[in-house]
Amino acid sequence: MTEFLTRLVHGRSQNDNNTGAVNVPIYTSSTYAYETASSKVKYDYSRSGNPTRNYLEEQVADLENGTRGFAFSSGVAAIHAVLAIFRPGDHIIISRQIYGGTFRLIHEYFERWGIETTPVDMRNPSEIEAAVRDNTKAVYFETFSNPLLEVTSVRDVSGVASKHGLLTIVDNTFLTPYLQQPLDLGADIVIHSATKYLSGHSDVIAGVVAVRNEELAERIYFNQNALGGVLSPEDSNLVRRGIQTLGVRMDRHLENAEAVVHFLVESPFVKKVFYPGLEDDPGHEVAGRECRGFGGIVSFEVDDSVDPEKFVNGLELIQLAVSLGAVESLIELPSKMTHAELSEEEQKKAGITPGLVRLSVGIEDAEDIVADLKQALEAASENQGR
Ligand SMILES: Cc1ncc(COP(=O)(O)O)c(C=O)c1O
Incomplete structure (x- = not known):
């Protein structure tokens, strides 16, 4: 099953032999029973892992050709969990044209915690080169900017970034994996406000992330669980359903x-x-x-x-x-x-x-x-x- 439309509709195959349900159930349980105190369990508490959210997370990872996906209570919560992998003193090169909520999060929140930033025109690789410092860790941009729809090349930016050992972080809300898969073009982390096209019906606030490798997955998972801005099972189901169409x-x-x-x-x-x-x-x-x-x-x-x-x-x-x-x-x-x-x-x-x-x-x-x-x-x- 490799064609994209088929992947949108079916996601990973399910094996729900108990009921024959063709859709993943909405698991509302906040906690999960252990058979014995020393049992190894897949789920123990829904902030740390929930089967409905997990289905959506695997769906997103699959569609973005990433190793793992994560679902958050908003696009901004997703961005928060991603940028929280950095430490005080780290420097990030940011596109001059970014969503206002991201701008606020970076400049009024993360800068307070010691993250340094330089705004550049991401369409111009020499501006990115000129902004790289010893403590630079990443570049962050949106593929199509808001509201002027300026287009940044993921290939060009990730080319410069990888030369300097930087992570390329892309907000791909405007295009969705149907129109572009940034990980395939060299990005390391993709973020979406799933509030928009992925859910598609103006009835949910959600964010998702997909990552290139397991090392990044572990860092994001730590933040997802530690910060706790997870997507509810009900909203996970809405985004899952939206993605099918x-x-x-x-x-x-x-x-x-x-x-x-x-x-x-x-x-x-x-x-x-x-x-x-x-x-x-x-x-x-x-x-x-x-x-x-x-x-x-x-x-x-x-x-x-x-x-x-x-x-x-x-x-x-x-x-x-x-x-x-x-x-x-x-x-x-x-x-x-x-x-x-x-x-x-x-x-x-x-x-x-x-x-x-x-x-x-x-x-x-x-x-x-x-x-x-x-x-x-x-x-x-x-x-x-x-
Ligand atoms: C490009 C982009 N990224 C992130 C966000 C934030 O997402 P949310 O509103 O789901 O928190 C938005 C919201 O408009 C957006 O347009």
Whole structure:
């Protein structure tokens, strides 16, 4: 059983002869009986190991071609457990464009515990080289950045990292293992906010990690058990179920994103479209080489004649909400929502203008998504008659 869609649906084979259940049961038990006090048991306490969570963890390891997987109570909890393998005095090179919650965790939490960081543009290997110090231990980045969808080459970064003996840590939330498997491109640790595409239905907060080797697995497992931010059995089941339909959902996300991009590029109410699938996008070539598709997130800047707030408020089908990767289309204004904690100056530096819109294209009928964008853009423009 080697084909990817089959692996998504079936995971590892089960041997539940007691009931014949074709899905892994939700094991709610917090503790597990020993036959005798000296018995060797696989499970003893659910923070340390739970069969439902364990199924998801093996599913994730398999899909990322890793040795082991881990499931956490959020994407941020997953990132916490990964970065907690480092010690005070260690230095990590971080991409300048990272998710705000990761930025906060690194700069307002880990730096307090003595982890040093240098922000760089990961698309530029010479910047990474220049940032390497004696105490550098890792590089950390997102494959497609948020919200401008800048593309970083996992091969290029991991090439520089391995030359200096550094770990390559990749947040692959935007692409999922269906579109890219960073471990195969040289990364050592992959992280996902499973809240997004892996679960896919905006009904769970979760994070997962997959690692290249057993030594890293032991370090992450220690943190998972010691910090305790594990995913519940119920939520593990939701993510497991979401993963079974990842392939068909992603295919539809990609198809719809293409239709939306086609409309936006032609629209007189749109100034600029950010999507690595566009041939003139700076990340097009790298994404074409390293990914099996360009993802379901599209960002764009509305024309100066359009009031961005009026535009998003005027949408009828597309939900005005943060988060992404769900079956329903979600839209947001980064300057006012996901990136509101950045000052005006910081937003400007990051390329986040008041007219920038991030759209997570859902799996509805593409015509309905496009029609909603069209009516709201027209209604929000001073030049409605154009
Ligand atoms: C790229 C990325 N990584 C990590 C996270 C954090 O995940 P969670 O919200 O599940 O904690 C997010 C959340 O938006 C994200 O977009």
